[in-house]
Amino acid sequence: MEEENQNSKSNRTNCSSSMSDVVLGCVMPYIHDPRDRDAVSLVCRRWYELDALTRKHITIAFCYTTSPDRLRRRFKHLESLKLKGKPRAAMFNLIPEDWGGFVTPWVNEIAESFNCLKSLHFRRMIVTDSDLEVLAKSRGRVLQVFKLDKCSGFSTDGLLHVGRLCRQLRTLFLEESSILEKDGYWLHELALNNTVLETLNLYMTDLNKVRFEDLELIAKNCRNLVSVKISDCEILDLVRFFHTAAALEEFCGGSFNDMPDKYSAVTFPQKLCRLGLTYMGKNEMPIVFPFASLLKKLDLLYALLDTEDHCLLIQKCFNLEVLETRNVIGDRGLEVLASSCRRLKRLRIELGADAQGMEDEEGVVSQRGLIALAQGCLELEYMAVYVSDITNVALEHIGAHLRNLNDFRLVLLDREERITDLPLDNGVRSLLRQCKKLRRFALYLRPGGLTDVGLGYIGQYSINVRWMLLRYVGESDEGLLEFSKGCPSLQKLEMRGCCFTESALARAVMQLTSLRYLWVQGYRASSSNPGRDLSAMVRPFWNIELIPPRKVVVVNQVGEDVVVEQPAHILAYYSLAGPRTDFPNSVVPLDLVGLVAT
Amino acid sequence: MEGESDSYREVKPKAGEDQLVPVNKSSLAATNGYDENLGSCKQGVLLQTNSSRNASMPTSGTNATIPTSDQLTIFYGGSVLVFDAIPAETAREIMLIAAAAAAAVKPADMKKAVSGSPAGGTPVLTRSPSLQSTTSALASPQTQLYSVHQGSSLCKLQAELPIARRHSLQRFFEKRRDRLCSKSPYPTPQAMKMAETTKPDFSAEVSPEAGCFGKTLAPEKEIQPKVTANLA
Numbered sequence: 001m002e003e004e005n006q007n008s009k010s011n012r013t014n015c016s017s018s019m020s021d022v023v024l025g026c027v028m029p030y031i032h033d034p035r036d037r038d039a040v041s042l043v044c045r046r047w048y049e050l051d052a053l054t055r056k057h058i059t060i061a062f063c064y065t066t067s068p069d070r071l072r073r074r075f076k077h078l079e080s081l082k083l084k085g086k087p088r089a090a091m092f093n094l095i096p097e098d099w100g101g102f103v104t105p106w107v108n109e110i111a112e113s114f115n116c117l118k119s120l121h122f123r124r125m126i127v128t129d130s131d132l133e134v135l136a137k138s139r140g141r142v143l144q145v146f147k148l149d150k151c152s153g154f155s156t157d158g159l160l161h162v163g164r165l166c167r168q169l170r171t172l173f174l175e176e177s178s179i180l181e182k183d184g185y186w187l188h189e190l191a192l193n194n195t196v197l198e199t200l201n202l203y204m205t206d207l208n209k210v211r212f213e214d215l216e217l218i219a220k221n222c223r224n225l226v227s228v229k230i231s232d233c234e235i236l237d238l239v240r241f242f243h244t245a246a247a248l249e250e251f252c253g254g255s256f257n258d259m260p261d262k263y264s265a266v267t268f269p270q271k272l273c274r275l276g277l278t279y280m281g282k283n284e285m286p287i288v289f290p291f292a293s294l295l296k297k298l299d300l301l302y303a304l305l306d307t308e309d310h311c312l313l314i315q316k317c318f319n320l321e322v323l324e325t326r327n328v329i330g331d332r333g334l335e336v337l338a339s340s341c342r343r344l345k346r347l348r349i350e351l352g353a354d355a356q357g358m359e360d361e362e363g364v365v366s367q368r369g370l371i372a373l374a375q376g377c378l379e380l381e382y383m384a385v386y387v388s389d390i391t392n393v394a395l396e397h398i399g400a401h402l403r404n405l406n407d408f409r410l411v412l413l414d415r416e417e418r419i420t421d422l423p424l425d426n427g428v429r430s431l432l433r434q435c436k437k438l439r440r441f442a443l444y445l446r447p448g449g450l451t452d453v454g455l456g457y458i459g460q461y462s463i464n465v466r467w468m469l470l471r472y473v474g475e476s477d478e479g480l481l482e483f484s485k486g487c488p489s490l491q492k493l494e495m496r497g498c499c500f501t502e503s504a505l506a507r508a509v510m511q512l513t514s515l516r517y518l519w520v521q522g523y524r525a526s527s528s529n530p531g532r533d534l535s536a537m538v539r540p541f542w543n544i545e546l547i548p549p550r551k552v553v554v555v556n557q558v559g560e561d562v563v564v565e566q567p568a569h570i571l572a573y574y575s576l577a578g579p580r581t582d583f584p585n586s587v588v589p590l591d592l593v594g595l596v597a598t
Numbered sequence: 599m600e601g602e603s604d605s606y607r608e609v610k611p612k613a614g615e616d617q618l619v620p621v622n623k624s625s626l627a628a629t630n631g632y633d634e635n636l637g638s639c640k641q642g643v644l645l646q647t648n649s650s651r652n653a654s655m656p657t658s659g660t661n662a663t664i665p666t667s668d669q670l671t672i673f674y675g676g677s678v679l680v681f682d683a684i685p686a687e688t689a690r691e692i693m694l695i696a697a698a699a700a701a702a703v704k705p706a707d708m709k710k711a712v713s714g715s716p717a718g719g720t721p722v723l724t725r726s727p728s729l730q731s732t733t734s735a736l737a738s739p740q741t742q743l744y745s746v747h748q749g750s751s752l753c754k755l756q757a758e759l760p761i762a763r764r765h766s767l768q769r770f771f772e773k774r775r776d777r778l779c780s781k782s783p784y785p786t787p788q789a790m791k792m793a794e795t796t797k798p799d800f801s802a803e804v805s806p807e808a809g810c811f812g813k814t815l816a817p818e819k820e821i822q823p824k825v826t827a828n829l830a
Contacts, residue, residue, distance in 0.1 A: 092762035176766050204766045232773075279777070302770045326767075351763065353771045414676065414761060444761065471759070497759040522759045567759065 021050070028054045056080055061492075062517060063101055063125065064543070067577040068109035077116045080145070085125035087519050087571060088469075088494060091150060091176075093554065094521065094566060096547065096586035101125040103151075111138035119145035121173075127151045132158030140165030147173035155180035156207070163189030171199040174207075175229065184209040191217035196224065203229035203252055212237040219245035229253050232278060235266060242268055252276035252299055256284050263287050276324075278302040282309045292316035300325035301350055306360035311336045321345045326352035327386050330362040334369030338376025346382040347373070351413070367394035367420065374401040384409035384442070391420050395427025399434035408435065409442035409469070412449060419446075425454030432461035442469035447499075452479030459486025466514075471496040477504035484508035490515055497522040502533035509537040509572065518572040525568065531590050537572065543579050544590040545571045676760065 028050055031037055034057075041051040057080040060066060071078070085101020087094075103125050110117055111134050120135075120143065132154055135143070143166050148154075156179065162172070163186040172190070184207070190197070191214045200218065202210065212233055219225055219241050227250035235254040242248070248269040253276070256263065260283035268275075272291065276299025277284070285305065288295075295317045300310070301324050310325065310333035320341040327349050329337070337344065352363055366389035373380070374397040381404050390412055398405070408431070412419065421427075424443075428450065432438065441462060443450070450458075455474035459482060462468070466489050473495075474480055480500045484507070491514050498505075501524040509518055526533045531546055538544070547569040553561050579589050670684040670692070684692075 089762070091765055093765055093768070094762055204769070206769075279774075301767070304774070350767055351761070353774075411761060417677075471761075496762075 021046070024050055025054070029056075032056075034059070053077060057119075058082070060084065062573055063106070064577060064580055065516075065573060065575045068106045070576060072109055072113045076113060078114055079116050080119035080121075081110075081114075081117060082121040082123065083125065084123045087569075088124075089519065089521065089569070090124050093552070094569075096550070096584065097152065098126075098584040099547070099587060100580065100582055100584065102582060103127050103131050107131045107134050111135065114139075118142055121145070121147040121149060122151055123147075123149040125151050126153040127158070129154050129158030129161075133161045136161035136165040140167070142168060144168050145171040145173075147171065148177050149173060150176045152178035156182045156184070156186045156209075159186035160189060163187065164193060167193045168196060169194055170196055170224075171201075172197065173199065173201040174205050175201045175203045177205055179205055179207060181207050181209055184211050184214065187211070187214045187218075190214075191221065194218070195221045197222040198224045199227040200225070201227070201229045202231055205231050207231050208233070212241060215241045216244055219248075223247065226250065227274070229276075234258070235277070236262060239266055242266065245269055246271075248272055250274035250297070253278055255279045256281065260284050273297070274322075275299065276302070279304055281305065285309060285313055288313065289316060293319060295320055297322040298324070300329075301348075307333055307362035308360075315340050317341060319343060322347075324348040324350070326350050326363070327365045327388075328352050328360045328363035330360065330364060331366055331369035331372070332362060334365060335372040338372040341377060343379060344377040345379055347377070347380060347385070348382070349385040351386040351411070364388040364415075367391040370394040371397045374398045378402065379404060381405060382407040386411045386413055388413050388415050389420050390422075390424065390427075392424055392427030392430075393421070395424060396430040399427075399431035403435060404437060405435040406437045407440040408438060409440070409444075411442070411444035411471075412446060414446060419449075422446075422448050423451045423454055424449060425451055425457060428454055429457040429461055432458065432465075436464065438462065438465055440467045441465045443473060444469070444471040444496075446472050449473065451475055452482065455479035456482035456486075459483035462487055462490070464489050466490065467492045467494075469494040469496075470498075472498075475499065477501055480504050480508050481511070484511040487512055488514060492517040494519045495523075496520075498524075500524060502526055502531070503536055505570070506534045506536035510539075516574045518570065520570045522567045523570070534570070534572075534590065541574050541576060543573055543575050545580070545583075546588045546590055547571070547586060548588060550586065 024047070028040070031040060037051055037055055041048045052074050055075055055078070058071070058075055058078055059082040060071070061084055063083050063085045071081075083103070083106060085103075086099055089095050090099070101124060103122050110120070117139060120139075127148055140162070146162065146166060146169060151174075154177075159174075159179070162169075166172075169190075187210045197218060208231055210230070210233070215228070215230070215233075215238070224247060225245050226247055228245065228248060229251070230253035232255040233253065234257055236258055238254060242251075246269060249271045251268070251272060251274070256277070256279050260281075263284050264287065266287055268287075268291065273294050274297035275288065275295060276297075277288070279302065280288075280300075281304040292313065293316060296319060298313075298317060298320055300313075303325075305313070305328065307328060307330040310329045314320070314323070314329075314333060314336050318340050320337075321343055322345060323337065323341070324346075325333075325348075329349060337347075349365055365385060365387045367387075370385070370387070370390075371394050373383075374394070378401055380402050383398075383402070383405060384407070387410065390410070398408070422445075424445070428443065432441075441458075443458075450473040452475045456479065458468075458470075458473070465487065468487070468490060470493075474483070477500050480498070481504060490512055493512070493515060498520065500508075505518075505520060505523060509515060525531070534544060549568045550566055552564050552566055554564050580587075583589060668683050668685070670681045670689050672679040672681075
C-alpha cells in the first residue's frame with residue numbers, strides 16, 4: 001500500500017502513469033459516449049493511444065472529412081463503422097445522383113486492414129457490385145451487421161456475394177436503397193447459408209423478385225429472426241412465413257391485392273409488436289385489431305387509411321410508443337392519439353399527396369392537433385410534423401408540456417395563403433427555452449414566418465441543439481448575424497430559401513463556434529461573381545463546394561414528368577483530408593483564392 | 599384568347615420581374631367537369647423571377663396552349679388559380695388590369711403566355727379555401743390582383759423552393775396511382791366502392807377503356823418539353 005502511494009506520489013507530475021495502464025485498460029472499455037472518448041483522447045499521449053486501441057465504434061458523419069488511411073492509422077482495431085455520404089437533401093431528390101460519397105476507397109481499406117470489423121453501416125453512399133464482392137470476400141466471414149442505408153449504385157448481383165459469403169450476418173439492412181433488381185437468387189443464397197439472421201430489411205427497395213418461399217426458409221432456419229421488413233409481397237403468400245417466424249416482433253411491408261375477407265385467415269406471430277402494412281385499407285385494417293393493444297410501433301406511412309380509419313385504429317393502440325403516418329391523420333386523429341396513447345415517445349407525420357381525391361379532406365394538421373398532442377402525450381421525445389396552419393400558442397403548449405423533446409421538426413405547408421398566427425417568434429422562443437433537452441431542431445416556414453428578432457431567439461435559446469434545418473426564417477442579414485452569435489452547440493446547419501447574402505452567410509459561419517458542416521440552397525448570390533462573397537469564410541481545413549443551379553426532371557403528383565429548375569447549393573465542411581478529388585461535373589469546388597486574386 | 603390579346607409582347611424574362619401569365623386551358627378538363635390537370639400543379643418554374651437570387655437559367659418553355667374554353671387559369675408565382683365559365687370579355691378585362699398593374703410597377707415587359715407550370719406544390723382546387731376566396735373575389739378582380747401582388751414575394755420564393763418531398767413517399771404515391779390505374783377491367787366490389795367514394799373525377803382512372811389517366815391526358819403530356827437532365 002505504502003509502495004503504491006509512493007509510486008503515485010512520485011509519478012503525479014507524469015499523468016500517464018498516475019493510474020496504471022492495467023486499471024485504465026479496464027475502465028476505458030466502459031466509456032462509450034463518443035464525446036467522452038474525445039475528451040479522454042485529448043488528455044495525453046498515452047490516453048490517446050489507449051482510446052485508439054479500445055474504441056469500438058466510429059461514426060464518420062461526413063465521409064469527406066477524413067480519409068480511410070487516417071482512420072486506419074488511428075483506429076486499426078475498429079469493430080464498428082458508420083459512414084455517411086450525400087447531404088441529407090439527397091433523400092428529397094435535391095442532390096445529383098452522381099454527387100459523390102463513393103464507398104470504394106473505404107471498402108478497399110477495410111478489406112486490407114480492419115481485421116476486427118464486425119459491423120458496417122453506409123448511409124447515403126454510392127456502392128458498386130464490385131465493392132460488395134470485395135467486402136464479402138475479405139470480411140464476409142466475420143461481418144455480423146451490414147447496412148446499406150439509402151445507398152445506390154449496386155444490383156442484386158452484388159447482393160449475391162453477400163448472401164453466399166456473409167454467413168454470420170445478424171443484420172442485413174437495405175432500406176430505401178436504389179437497387180437494380182435482376183433476380184431473387186441472392187435471397188435464396190442467404191436463406192441457404194445463414195442460421196443466425198435476426199434482422200432483415202428490404203423496406204422501400206422495390207425488390208419484388210424475392211420469393212416468399214425463401215422468406216419461409218429464412219424463418220425456418222433462423223430461429224432468432226426478430227425483425228423483417230420487405231417490399232411489396234402479397235400478404236396471403238406470407239401466411240406460412242408468419243406461422244414459422246415464431247420469434248418475430250417486427251414486420252413491415254407486404255401488400256393487399258385480394259378481397260378483404262380473405263385476410264381474416266392471416267394470423268400474425270404472437271410477439272409481434274411493431275407493424276407496418278403497405279396498402280392496408282379500411283377493409284383490411286381489422287386484421288390488426290386483435291393485437292392492437294400490444295403494438296408499440298405502428299407505421300401507417302404507406303397505408304391507405306383516411307382520418308376516420310386512423311381514429312378507429314389508434315384508439316385501440318394504447319401502448320403505442322412510436323407512430324409514423326401521413327397528415328391524413330388530421331387534427332381529429334391527433335386528438336384521439338393524445339387521449340389514447342399516453343406512452344407515445346416518437347411521432348412522425350409526413351406530407352401526404354396533394355392531388356385531389358388521393359387524401360382525405362380532413363387530412364390536415366394544425367395548431368388544434370398540436371395542442372391536443374402537447375397536453376396528452378407528455379413523454380414525447382421526437383416529433384416531426386407537417387402542418388397546414390400554426391399559432392404561437394401551439395408552440396408554447398409544446399414548450400410547456402413536452403419537456404422530454406430532443407428532436408422537434410415543424411414544416412409549415414405552402415397550401416394556405418393565410419396562416420392564423422405569424423410570425424412565430426414568441427412561440428419558438430417559448431419552445432426552445434423550455435425544451436432544454438432539444439438536440440435537433442427544424443423549422444420550415446414561409447417568408448414572414450419568423451422575423452429577425454425570432455431568428456435571434458433561436459440563436460439565443462438553442463443551447464444544446466446540434467443540428468438545425470431552417471427554411472425561410474428571418475428577414476435580413478441582421479437576423480442571421482444575431483442568430484450566429486448564439487447556437488453554441490450547433491455543429492450542422494442546413495438552410496433553404498434564405499434571404500441572406502453570401503457575405504452574411506460567410507460571416508455567420510465564422511461566428512458559429514461549433515459549426516463543422518453547412519448546407520444551403522437558395523440564398524442571395526453575388527450578382528457579379530457568384531461565390532465570391534463567400535471569401536469571408538475561407539480558412540484552413542474548411543472545404544467549400546458549390547452545386548450550381550440545374551434543371552431536373554421530376555414526376556409530379558399526377559405522374560407526369562416536369563422540368564424543375566433547382567437553385568444552387570453551397571456545401572461547406574471541415575476536413576482533414578483536403579479538398580475532394582472525386583468531383584462529378586455537377587459539383588464545383590470553390591477556389592476562392594483564385595477568385596479573390598482576379 | 600392568347601392570340602387575340604395584344605397587350606402582351608413576347609419578351610425574354612428579366613431578373614427581378616413579377617410575371618403574371620394568364621392562360622386558357624384546353625377543354626381537356628371540361629370532359630371531367632373538373633380540371634384534373636390542375637391538380638398536377640407541375641413543378642416547372644414558369645416564372646424565372648430571380649431578383650436577388652443565385653443566377654439561374656431562364657425557363658425554356660415555349661409551348662403553345664390550346665385556346666377556346668371558358669375556363670381561365672392564372673399561374674402566378676407558386677399558385678395556380680382556376681376560374682370556370684369566364685366570359686371572354688371578363689377575361690380580357692382581367693388581363694388588361696394585370697397589364698396595367700405590371701406597367702405601373704415596372705416598365706419591364708411581361709412574358710407571353712406559355713404552358714409549363716409554376717413551381718410550388720400547391721394546386722388550388724375547387725374545394726380549397728384559397729380558391730373559394732379567389733372565385734368570390736371575381737366580382738372585383740382589381741382587389742384580387744392587388745392582394746396577389748402583395749404576396750408576390752411569397753409566391754416568388756415559394757416558386758423557387760417548394761417544399762421538397764421525400765423520395766420514399768414520392769415513390770409510394772406513384773405506386774398508389776399505378777395500383778388504382780391497374781385495377782381489373784371488371785371492377786371488383788372493392789374497386790367499385792372506391793370509385794363511388796372517391797371524387798367523380800377519378801372515375802376516368804378506373805374506367806375499363808381508358809389507360810391510366812384516360813386518353814384525354816395524352817395531348818397534354820406531349821406538350822411537355824422533353825428535356826434531358828440529371829435525375830436526382
